[in-house]
Amino acid sequence: MMQNERFYSLNQFLRKRHGEKVIKLSVDGGFTCPNRDGHLSSKGCIFCSEKGSGDFIPADKKSITAQLESSVNMLSNKWPNSTKYIAYFQSYSNTYAPVSVLKAKYEEALSFPNVVGIAIATRPDCLDDFVIEYLETLSHQTHLWVELGLQSINESTAKWINRGYALESFDKALHKLSLKNIETVVHLILGFPSETLLDMLSTARYVSKLPLQGVKLHMLHVLDNAPLGSFYLKNPFDLLSKEEYIFTVGEILSLLPPHFVIHRLTGDGDAKHLLAPLWTKNKKQLLNDLHYYLKANNIYQGKSLNIY
Numbered sequence: 492m493m494q495n496e497r498f499y500s501l502n503q504f505l506r507k508r509h510g511e512k513v514i515k516l517s518v519d520g521g522f523t524c525p526n527r528d529g530h531l532s533s534k535g536c537i538f539c540s541e542k543g544s545g546d547f548i549p550a551d552k553k554s555i556t557a558q559l560e561s562s563v564n565m566l567s568n569k570w571p572n573s574t575k576y577i578a579y580f581q582s583y584s585n586t587y588a589p590v591s592v593l594k595a596k597y598e599e600a601l602s603f604p605n606v607v608g609i610a611i612a613t614r615p616d617c618l619d620d621f622v623i624e625y626l627e628t629l630s631h632q633t634h635l636w637v638e639l640g641l642q643s644i645n646e647s648t649a650k651w652i653n654r655g656y657a658l659e660s661f662d663k664a665l666h667k668l669s670l671k672n673i674e675t676v677v678h679l680i681l682g683f684p685s686e687t688l689l690d691m692l693s694t695a696r697y698v699s700k701l702p703l704q705g706v707k708l709h710m711l712h713v714l715d716n717a718p719l720g721s722f723y724l725k726n727p728f729d730l731l732s733k734e735e736y737i738f739t740v741g742e743i744l745s746l747l748p749p750h751f752v753i754h755r756l757t758g759d760g761d762a763k764h765l766l767a768p769l770w771t772k773n774k775k776q777l778l779n780d781l782h783y784y785l786k787a788n789n790i791y792q793g794k795s796l797n798i799y
């Protein structure tokens with residue numbers, strides 16, 4: 492963590508590692524997910540949108556190269572074309588295919604100009620030994636990390652969200668990845684209706700002791716193109732207020748070790764499909780308020796690590 496910073500951001504980490512600004516470009520690798528294709532379930536996780544949580548990817552572009560080109564063109568006003576990129580395989584489960592297919596897709600992304608690494612979002616039950624072996628090889632050639640959507644360690648929450656795997660499956664996959672020194676990032680969702688602050692902090696405390704390199708925090712978004720949308724319309728439930736979310740994030744950050752990279756402090760719900768909570772639409776304001784809160788209360792990553 493840099494001096495005067497309250498948490499170790501992805502931006503800092505990537506600058507340190509690559510010597511300059513690096514931007515993540517989301518791509519849809521054309522995969523599906525065993526929790527959606529009928530292998531485990533056809534419903535998917537309750538919060539997962541019809542695009543497999545890859546709502547901002549230029550969907551009309553078929554090839555990975557075309558998607559990357561389109562994103563680079565969109566960003567060219569903000570960032571020069573020489574900026575370095577991480578290709579982020581975001582939609583669905585991006586290791587759910589034979590190694591030969593993964594190889595072709597990842598290598599296409601890595602051959603795109605200025606791509607210096609690859610981030611792969613997937614599920615722990617889509618990481619067999621062949622896949623892990625391939626990822627290990629690739630991690631020696633480029634900057635690679637894997638992102639796993641755990642969301643919560645609470646098994647009743649896992650059932651409610653239809654996650655389709657047990658905590659043990661996550662632990663086993665993470666253990667295998669860490670034995671191969673493959674960087675791994677966990678996604679956590681805050682604000683499930685059945686979870687209390689203590690439940691969320693239990694999850695944070697649990698992951699803080701694992702061989703992870705990063706965490707992504709998301710507020711639970713209710714989208715009308717996800718199963719949660721119709722559930723919510725029939726059974727409205729309380730969501731965290733912005734103030735409660737900020738407080739919870741502060742408590743969680745204080746429990747996370749300083750070497751964990753904080754990839755996100757909140758997710759991006761697609762505003763067109765967002766039913767609730769509407770305060771998440773103004774992400775800039777949320778992040779400003781969050782930074783102000785951390786500063787005003789002298790909260791920083793790892794502050795309470797040794798207290799519990």
Ligand code: SF4
Pocket residue numbers: 524525526527534535536539540543544582583584614640654
């Ligand atoms: S594992 Fe990921 S892609 Fe599959 S249903 Fe759950 S959130 Fe969606």
